[in-house]
Amino acid sequence: MIAIVALVIGFGSGFVLRPVLLPGADAVGSSEPRGTQYFEANLDEARQVIAQCRDGMVRGAECANADIAVAEADGKANFDAFMGR
Structure with missing residues (x-):
């Protein structure tokens, strides 16, 4: 009987405290990666x-976008140097 009361109190307090314990949707770090234009x-x-x-500190699309922007900028600089501009 005591175990059942303890379970009911535990589940009840869990449902009551659930909004307090879980972070809000805007608190989660789910920002979109910066685009190639930003890095250009x-x-x-x-x-x-x-x-x-x-170094493994950043992953995903942001790495690819930064890499593309730098590669394009370096390629343009090399082409301009080759053409004497």
């Missing part, structure tokens, strides 16, 4: 992200 405008930050990706 901020090449220094893109290079920092690439370094963090190599």
Whole structure:
């Protein structure tokens, strides 16, 4: 009998405290990765992200977007240097 009362109290308090214990939807870090256009405008930050990706601190689409932006910028700089611009 005591075990049943303890279970009822436990489940009841769990349902009451559930909104307090769980973080809100906006508190979860589910932000979208920055795009290639952002990194094209901020090449220094893109290079920092690439370094963090190599260290394993950053993963996913943000690594790919930063890598693409830096590769395109470096390619354009090399082409301009080759063409004497």
